[in-house]
Amino acid sequence: MGIQAEEIAAVLKQFGVDYDAFQIETFHSGHINSTHRVDIRYKGVSDAFVAQRINTYVFPDPVGIMENIDIVTGHIRDKLVEAGINPERRVLNFLKRPDGTNYYFESQESFWRVYRFVPNTVTYDKAEDPSILTSAGVAFGTFQRQLADLDMSLLKETMPGFHDTPRRWENLMKAARRDSEGRLAEVEKEIASIEKHRDLWARLISLHNDGTLPYRVTHNDTKYNNVLVDATTGEAVCVIDLDTVSPGLAAWDYGDAIRFSGNRSAEDEPDLSRVKLDLELYEAFASGFIPACRDGLTEAELDTLYLGGVTMAFELSMRFLEDYLRGDKYFRIHRPRHNLYRARSQLALALNMVERLDDCHAIDKKYY
Ligand SMILES: Nc1ncnc2c1ncn2[C@@H]1O[C@H](COP(=O)(O)OP(=O)(O)O)[C@@H](O)[C@H]1O
Numbered sequence: 615m616g617i618q619a620e621e622i623a624a625v626l627k628q629f630g631v632d633y634d635a636f637q638i639e640t641f642h643s644g645h646i647n648s649t650h651r652v653d654i655r656y657k658g659v660s661d662a663f664v665a666q667r668i669n670t671y672v673f674p675d676p677v678g679i680m681e682n683i684d685i686v687t688g689h690i691r692d693k694l695v696e697a698g699i700n701p702e703r704r705v706l707n708f709l710k711r712p713d714g715t716n717y718y719f720e721s722q723e724s725f726w727r728v729y730r731f732v733p734n735t736v737t738y739d740k741a742e743d744p745s746i747l748t749s750a751g752v753a754f755g756t757f758q759r760q761l762a763d764l765d766m767s768l769l770k771e772t773m774p775g776f777h778d779t780p781r782r783w784e785n786l787m788k789a790a791r792r793d794s795e796g797r798l799a800e801v802e803k804e805i806a807s808i809e810k811h812r813d814l815w816a817r818l819i820s821l822h823n824d825g826t827l828p829y830r831v832t833h834n835d836t837k838y839n840n841v842l843v844d845a846t847t848g849e850a851v852c853v854i855d856l857d858t859v860s861p862g863l864a865a866w867d868y869g870d871a872i873r874f875s876g877n878r879s880a881e882d883e884p885d886l887s888r889v890k891l892d893l894e895l896y897e898a899f900a901s902g903f904i905p906a907c908r909d910g911l912t913e914a915e916l917d918t919l920y921l922g923g924v925t926m927a928f929e930l931s932m933r934f935l936e937d938y939l940r941g942d943k944y945f946r947i948h949r950p951r952h953n954l955y956r957a958r959s960q961l962a963l964a965l966n967m968v969e970r971l972d973d974c975h976a977i978d979k980k981y982y
């Protein structure tokens with residue numbers, strides 16, 4: 615047995631999985647954690663699990679994360695059972711150890727969880743077909759609705775201030791004042807352009823602060839590759855990759871999905887004329903997401919969802935600019951000025967979204 619197989623064997627034992635033989639296949643589609651499919655045979659019966667080692671560099675509070683996941687998946691499971699739906703495929707099922715925990719670690723570097731493999735599903739790394747976005751919308755919208763009545767005080771805010779856009783702006787201003795790398799002159803135009811739209815990108819969080827928009831459970835990584843899709847029917851099965859689950863605004867989840875999948879060009883596209891919101895893709899996601907969650911959200915939430923995409927694009931542009939000014943400390947770069955290109959591309963997307971706000975709002979209204 616290789617070192618990895620030995621480690622996984624030890625992990626399976628911790629979760630009480632008995633086997634006569636097992637086989638491991640490593641997934642290469644994820645970018646953060648290390649994920650393995652484990653097929654076991656026990657007394658002539660086959661079963662399959664996913665064993666995943668969490669990246670504790672990216673996620674420094676894995677216990678907090680696993681506690682959130684336990685609450686969230688438990689709540690969804692209860693909802694499904696209440697509705698008479700078999701929860702096996704519709705929510706990730708994490709195994710528990712005899713002490714009740716859904717994780718096992720020997721050291722920070724070796725923090726594991728095991729959950730049931732969901733057979734006959736696929737995940738897409740490219741959305742060639744807009745129907746993939748609709749399925750993703752259904753999955754994230756359903757997730758939103760199932761958790762709409764969860765008591766938020768139960769959840770830990772694992773990434774405090776992550777989408778506090780004015781705080782992101784302040785951080786950018788600090789980096790600009792310091793200008794440690796002498797790069798400020800290069801980005802003054804971009805900074806001025808972002809500042810001009812403060813009223814827009816600060817709106818969601820101020821509507822939360824004044825009590826208009828409540829916190830909900832947000833997934834915070836609403837890319838379509840975090841949705842299992844039925845390989846036969848193309849229907850959404852469930853949402854995966856729950857490490858970033860935290861209290862937040864529904865519009866952030868909606869908006870980040872739009873930011874990521876509503877633009878056909880790459881996140882670092884240097885030809886800014888190609889960067890734009892594609893309303894067909896926007897509607898593909900909206901038509902899945904909004905009907906799935908509208909019963910769980912307030913009128914004010916539904917009526918501000920369309921601000922999510924533009925807010926997320928401005929915010930990410932600020933983060934790339936800040937990192938560029940600080941000397942590329944946070945986002946790994948693959949070429950000189952990479953963060954500058956990323957920032958410009960996200961800003962171009964944000965500015966294009968500003969032009970299309972009314973269209974986006976009108977599309978949303980068709981579905982709530
Ligand atoms: N329960 C599951 N059943 C089937 N495949 C899964 C399951 N969980 C994860 N996968 C596969 O593993 C990949 C990586 O999982 P994910 O939790 O998204 O990790 P990462 O954080 O690295 O993105 C997914 O894209 C999917 O293909």
Ligand SMILES: [Mg+2]
Binds near residue numbers: 644645839840855
């Ligand atoms: Mg993932």
